Amino acid sequence: MSQTAALLESIIPNVASKWPVYFRSIAETMVMVGISGAIAFAIGLTLGVTITITRPGGVMPRPLVYHTIDKLVNFFRSIPFIILLAALIPLTRFVVGTAIGVKGAIIPLVFGTVPFFTRQIEAALAEVDAGVIEAAQSMGSSTTGIVFRVYLKESLSGIARGTTITAINLIGLSAMAGAVGAGGLGDFAIRYGHQRNQLDVTYVTVLTLVLIVNIIQAIGNGAARCARK
Amino acid sequence: MIVLQNISKSFPSEGGGSVEAVRNVSLRVGKGEIQGVIGFSGAGKSTLVRCINLLERPDAGEVFVGGVELTALSDGDLRAARKKIGMIFQQFNLFASRTAWGNVAYPLQYSMTRADRAEKVAALLRLVGLEDKGDAYPSQLSGGQKQRVAIARALANEPSVLLCDEATSALDPQTTLSILRLLKELNVKLGLTIVVITHEMQVVKEICDRVAVMENGEIVEEGDVFSVFAAPKKQITRDFIDTTSNLSKIHALIAERSPLVRLKPGERIVRLRYVEKNVSEALISTISRKFDVNANIIFGDIEFLGGAPIGGLIIIVSGQEDRIESALSFLRSRNVSVEVISDEPDRRAA
Ligand SMILES: Nc1ncnc2c1ncn2[C@@H]1O[C@H](COP(=O)(O)OP(=O)(O)O)[C@@H](O)[C@H]1O
Ligand SMILES: [Mg+2]
Numbered sequence: 001m002s003q004t005a006a007l008l009e010s011i012i013p014n015v016a017s018k019w020p021v022y023f024r025s026i027a028e029t030m031v032m033v034g035i036s037g038a039i040a041f042a043i044g045l046t047l048g049v050t051i052t053i054t055r056p057g058g059v060m061p062r063p064l065v066y067h068t069i070d071k072l073v074n075f076f077r078s079i080p081f082i083i084l085l086a087a088l089i090p091l092t093r094f095v096v097g098t099a100i101g102v103k104g105a106i107i108p109l110v111f112g113t114v115p116f117f118t119r120q121i122e123a124a125l126a127e128v129d130a131g132v133i134e135a136a137q138s139m140g141s142s143t144t145g146i147v148f149r150v151y152l153k154e155s156l157s158g159i160a161r162g163t164t165i166t167a168i169n170l171i172g173l174s175a176m177a178g179a180v181g182a183g184g185l186g187d188f189a190i191r192y193g194h195q196r197n198q199l200d201v202t203y204v205t206v207l208t209l210v211l212i213v214n215i216i217q218a219i220g221n222g223a224a225r226c227a228r229k
Numbered sequence: 230m231i232v233l234q235n236i237s238k239s240f241p242s243e244g245g246g247s248v249e250a251v252r253n254v255s256l257r258v259g260k261g262e263i264q265g266v267i268g269f270s271g272a273g274k275s276t277l278v279r280c281i282n283l284l285e286r287p288d289a290g291e292v293f294v295g296g297v298e299l300t301a302l303s304d305g306d307l308r309a310a311r312k313k314i315g316m317i318f319q320q321f322n323l324f325a326s327r328t329a330w331g332n333v334a335y336p337l338q339y340s341m342t343r344a345d346r347a348e349k350v351a352a353l354l355r356l357v358g359l360e361d362k363g364d365a366y367p368s369q370l371s372g373g374q375k376q377r378v379a380i381a382r383a384l385a386n387e388p389s390v391l392l393c394d395e396a397t398s399a400l401d402p403q404t405t406l407s408i409l410r411l412l413k414e415l416n417v418k419l420g421l422t423i424v425v426i427t428h429e430m431q432v433v434k435e436i437c438d439r440v441a442v443m444e445n446g447e448i449v450e451e452g453d454v455f456s457v458f459a460a461p462k463k464q465i466t467r468d469f470i471d472t473t474s475n476l477s478k479i480h481a482l483i484a485e486r487s488p489l490v491r492l493k494p495g496e497r498i499v500r501l502r503y504v505e506k507n508v509s510e511a512l513i514s515t516i517s518r519k520f521d522v523n524a525n526i527i528f529g530d531i532e533f534l535g536g537a538p539i540g541g542l543i544i545i546v547s548g549q550e551d552r553i554e555s556a557l558s559f560l561r562s563r564n565v566s567v568e569v570i571s572d573e574p575d576r577r578a579a
Binding site for chain 1: 282284308309310311312314315316318320322323324325326327335336338379382383385386392
């Protein structure tokens with residue numbers, strides 16, 4: 001045990017000297033990704049479903065709703081995240097009281113993720129054959145019934161895939177948010193790896209992110225396979 | 230059972246104008262009848278049948294099913310009414326994420342207890358001959374089996390009407406026949422009123438009591454299957470008859486100067502068609518005997534529709550000119566349609 005510790009100390013001295021900070025950074029990233037991911041999942045799923053059913057020719061066409069969501073999604077998707085971070089500071093302060101730290105990162109992360117995830121959901125639901133929706137309508141299914149018992153059920157595997165891509169994306173965004181003071185692995189890498197030139201910190205951070213992304217991808221693939229049945 | 234009154238439906242078209250998919254169509258389908266609607270692709274058949282359960286809302290006209298005016302119902306009432314109108318499709322449209330059992334159970338979900346539902350689904354699967362396929366996913370079933378699942382699903386709420394939009398068009402001839410037999414059986418057993426949309430003459434011949442011929446969004450001809458096909462009034466109806474009859478092959482044979490149809494002077498190629506239900510005499514031997522002409526049958530295509538022969542023969546008649554004339558008028562007097570296709574002797578033969 002002490003041998004391992006000694007070994008680590010010799011290859012990654014700067015990380016080994018601040019294990020608690022490293023692990024806190026991982027935890028912060030998890031919290032940021034977890035909370036903003038859960039919120040973005042709920043909002044994006046709702047918007048993706050709404051945009052699918054309200055589009056012209058959908059099961060509940062509402063042109064106004066459709067075009068509003070469509071334009072908003074496009075608007076937010078076209079803003080680079082780093083600019084979004086700065087632009088949302090007043091809103092974040094107003095809502096959560098602070099624009100820094102993990103708490104301050106959640107709103108920008110949600111805004112950065114929802115438009116992308118909405119499109120992922122929209123694409124997954126578009127895979128459901130129009131004929132199948134029609135069959136459900138011909139059996140007298142209500143709009144709610146069609147959403148839950150046909151759209152969401154039939155596209156489960158597509159939704160799992162879209163969620164995986166979005167989660168991985170979100171980790172990237174959270175590292176960026178970290179760099180501007182939100183904590184987490186991004187903050188860790190910038191503060192020590194970049195600003196204090198402790199290269200081993202940067203490398204360990206990169207490896208950690210690669211590992212997290214792979215774990216998420218593996219879980220996502222498993223879920224998609226399960227759902228495809 | 231079904232009454233369509235002056236139904237019209239147009240769609241905006243690519244160019245900015247509009248396509249009139251269905252124009253002012255009226256149709257009545259009696260209880261327990263199998264009504265065919267035949268037409269070429271783009272004739273408006275699917276649009277028409279989708280107007281019956283209002284998957285497509287007509288721009289004008291009224292739709293009644295079982296005495297209820299669907300076009301006047303609220304959304305909620307319409308959904309309830311749709312449960313009593315089953316529909317099956319060319320592409321089956323099964324839920325890929327559900328087993329055969331799950332597909333059939335889908336429309337029953339809220340309306341009954343678990344045990345009742347299980348019993349009902351089992352009975353439906355038995356009805357369509359798939360009692361042992363309940364656990365199979367659609368991807369594990371053949372086309373014919375998928376359509377059987379779709380039929381069971383469509384019948385789950387015990388509808389009085391079943392709409393079939395090209396339900397056999399994706400199936401091979403053998404499977405088509407087995408599905409058509411099943412539909413006929415359901416028609417008899419359950420008193421189900423069935424509307425069958427198709428572009429295949431065979432389907433109409435096999436199970437329909439009545440047929441409507443559609444062209445450019447309009448019903449151009451309608452009646453019981455025998456009358457419509459025995460005495461077609463419109464060119465398009467004749468075209469459909471020709472798709473399954475080999476009587477029209479004669480023109481190809483003449484065009485390619487087949488030795489089969491080379492005429493000697495005085496000979497004629499004649500097409501005879503049965504247009505009445507009461508043809509039972511042995512007409513060919515009668516004319517040979519009575520008028521002393523020879524009738525050489527090139528080919529025939531006679532089948533039975535509703536117990537009466539329909540179709541006809543292509544013959545080459547030879548004999549004295551006036552005898553041939555009397556023989557042909559005799560046939561006409563027996564309600565056989567007589568058409569002289571060619572009386573030109575082949576020059577090389579002459
Ligand atoms: N949803 C639609 N939007 C635009 N045009 C349509 C739509 N449905 C049908 N049409 C047009 O209406 C006409 C009739 O189509 P359809 O009823 O599908 O014919 P059929 O089933 O006899 O092949 C075609 O010209 C088709 O292009
Ligand atoms: Mg069609």
